[in-house]
Amino acid sequence: MNREDFIPDEIWVTGEDGFFLVPLRRDEDRQRWLELCRSDRAITIQVEDGTDRYDGKGIVPTSSSSAPWVMDRMFDILDVRAGMNILEIGAGTGYNAALLAERTRTGQVTTMEIDRAIADHARAALRRTGHPVTVITGDGVRGYPEHAPYDRLVATAAASTVPYAWIEQTRPGGRIVLPYVGTFEGALLALAVDADGTAQGRFHGEAGFMRLRNQRTDPHVWWLGEDDADVRTTRRYLDEPLNDFEAGFAVGTWLSDCTNGQIDEGGPAKTLLLSHADSQSWASLTAGTDEHEVTQYGPRRLWDELETAYDWWVAVGRPPCTRFGLTVTCDGQVFWLDRPTQVIPSR
Structure with a gap:
């Protein structure tokens, strides 16, 4: 299976000015398009939520095909096995869902995408390549209870607050892997779901992903008053x-x-x-x-x-992010250092 089977004919790259993103079309520069598809880099497939705010250019990437190396890392942490029921948040091109379908083989893979045009592309690519994945157009923050409970849940959009619906829809003993993003930096987070409806786990190193659309950063208020x-x-x-x-x-x-x-x-x-x-x-x-x-x-x-x-x-000794963890309950989430009982002081 090749990643280029899932990448749209138009992708976005940094322009000559180093600021705007500009379209790169397969039929105009097939060699460069193919080199990017076969690289280990993330590929931007949408800017500005699909709007044309900047007359054919863009500034903010809003959907991408994740870098293969980081997805390999996420899948290793996720620990997918044959026969599992998996929910992916953020279908993108559909490529990651196809990889999950190959890993779970006899199981079930559902992928959610909030953007209708992106979801339609993923659905068509998965159908064309013969991968039995259910593509749902909807807000992944709510999960998809119709196919729950899930053995594994993976998100390819970053969250600053872990949606509790994800914990509710993952069976006890199940695992959730997502990119967490804070004020300054983001890291991979692996949560284990407990029978009491809580989830907790550690961070696994640096990872930068686009945010969930309803958790995007609020506009700044610098210079107000x-x-x-x-x-x-x-x-x-x-x-x-x-x-x-x-x-x-x-x-x-x-x-x-x-x-x-x-x-x-x-x-x-x-x-x-x-x-x-x-x-x-x-x-x-x-x-x-x-x-x-x-x-x-x-x-x-x-x-x-x-x-x-x-x-x-x-x-406390300048601890790295891998010594930090997170506990999520129906009441919210708390960070801890080394062990769940060592809660980080709140502001």
Whole structure:
């Protein structure tokens, strides 16, 4: 089975300006199209949710064929066996569902896709290649109870909050593998479902995926009420959580509901930004020579929270993401370090 059997004739690549994504069509450059299909790279198959916001170009990728190497890693963690009942969230091209169908052989594979055009493409590709996969057009956050309970559930879209419907629809002893995404960094997460309706498990290293559509980052509120913001100075230019994976992941377990950004000032230092849309809070750190300016607005003091989270991470020995875990219940989710009883302090 070849990945090119599932890739649409039009894919998206970075244009010459290095900013916009532009279409690459199979009939116009078949050699390059085929090289990308046979590479170990992710391939963007949709931008801007299929709208034409930028006159034939795009900025935001909204659907892709995942890199084969990362899917191999996810499938190894998932531990698929013959005869299993599997739900995939995020059909994309249909290629991953086909791989699951080959692994489970006599079992059942259901894949969900929220975008109708993408779902139609996956359905046609799976039918054409002879893979008995059920493709459902719908919101994967809700799962698909009609085929539950599942032995395995895998998501190819990142979640900041694990939908409890996924736990409800996975049988006790079953496994859920998904890319988790926090404020700064994302990582693979493997959860084991217990008979009491909870699920818990560890993170398995760095992974970057597009978010579930209804868990996309809220618009930032930077500079809102700037004239009323609180300003202080600091000698500490704390940029490690924004530029180092392990630091960013750890701090993100404290500030999991924020967005971040950086403004390049043309030198070695940048203005660093945090935002929490729900509370209309934001913070910035603007670099100076010896002292730097911290500006904070809203009921949350986001930069203070960042410093507290970072200092905690350093104090406990700068643990990597593989020492972190997550427990999900009907009441929400909590992060822990090393063992479920060692819950990470909340903000």
